Structure formats: structure tokens, C-alpha cells
Amino acid sequence: MTYLVDYHLHTARCGHATGTMEEYVEHAISLGLSEIGFSDHIYSYFLPKEERDPSLAMAEEEFPLYVESVLHLRQRYPQIPIRLGLEADYVPGHEESLRRILDPYPWDYVYGSVHVIGDWVFDHPDYIHRYADWDIDDLYRHYFGLIEGAAASDLFDIVGHLDVIKKFGFRPKRDPGALYTEVAASLRDAGICIEVSTAGLRKPVGELYPGPQLLAECARHGVPATLGSDAHQPTEVGSDFDRSLEALRSAGYREITRFERRKPIPVPIR
């Protein structure tokens, strides 16, 4: 059987996920997953404290408790390896403050995600009207420019939901082929891993992140890939992973990557 990991699990601490951490672990065990990792949202370190939205990410004072609770679960469930991860926003100009926040903890991996363009949380349904302010092709170029910045920052091990800019179904008008080739080359040069995320299947776009064209470019450039569900409730753990494996195989992948203390380790997919 293929060694399956789900590295993208949230917890109630982020303010918009439900269920106990134990329920996430137990659902993973019941599915027979080989390994899981929590990667809750870190608080919006790039905003002044009074502007941070407690429904988007865990509060600053929760952060050490989150790390402790993941480490505690490891003791409680020796039957499944539980990795310590985190999902952080990439915001240009705030690299050093994030580095200071990350430094003290024994991460297995850190996700870099782009959820924000300027002051626009573009993946939040409340702000969907702001797509109308953009030429869609310019928006894609801008978004993927941030992804390239995240990859090059050397802060992250995995890029989260690589093409989440498509979440609400706004697609580029021009063929994004050349853009995707450039993005895949940047990811390869940065030595960063991508995730194949099933979250997109649960969103209006109804497609894996990344879609087939971008995933094929990543495969062609030798960009490593891992698996995530972006679970915000226990039953989402490992959901639709058959679709992820099928997409990886058809893109040309023969292995996925797991992480221990920020060291990537390839495992074959069958």
C-alpha cells in the first residue's frame, strides 16, 4: 500500500475549524493513513495586534500551547507518526519577523501559503467582490509572483494550495502555460515541495490544488510533492486522496515526500 500522509490539518485554535485534535488523529487512524501532521494557521504576525482577526488564525498566546498539544498527541498515539507543522502566510517585507517566530520550535515542516494580496484576503468569501477590481490574468501573475517570493524566502518547506487563487472559479483568460512553466522552474530552483490539496474539491472551483496543467509542469521540473486535505473538521482528514494519487500519477509523479525535522524524505507511490 502507498505510504499516505496528510500534512494539512487545522485545529479549533485557528477559530474556524471544529472537532478535537484527538478526533482528527482517530479519523486518520481509522482510514489507515501512514502519517499525519498538524499545520494550524499562525496568527497574522504581519498585522498590529488589534487588527488580527481571531476567526482567521490562532492568537499569539495560543501558539506555544498549540506546539505543546501536538507534541503531547505524539505520546498519546504511538500507532501513527504525528508531525509538527504550521501554516504561515507569506507576506513580502515580513520575512525576518516570521523567521524569529519560527526559530524556537522543532518543526517537521512549515507551509508557506499566500492568502493575502495587499490588504485583500482574497480566499475569504466575504471579499469575493474584489476580484472585479483586477484583470484576471494580471491577478494570476501577481499571485504567482508572491508564490515565487515565498519559495525563494527559504522560510518554508511546502507551498500550500499552490493555485488557490482559482478558489471561486475565476480562471485566467489567456493560456497560463508560460506562467506555469516559470512558476515550476522557480519552485525547483528554490528546492521547495508543493502539496496536492483536496480542499479545492470542496470549494466552488471543484478541482484539486494545483490543477492538472500546473501539476504536470511541476512534475516535468522535478518539484517534489506531498499530500494535504486542509481539514477543518475531523472527517475531512484524508478525504479524496484517491483523486490526489491519480492526479500525481497522471502528471508523472512516482513518489511523494514526507518530512522529519524539516528534512524531505521521498517515498514511492504505487
Ligand SMILES: [Zn+2]
Ligand atoms: Zn491556507
Ligand SMILES: [Zn+2]
Ligand atoms: Zn490551511
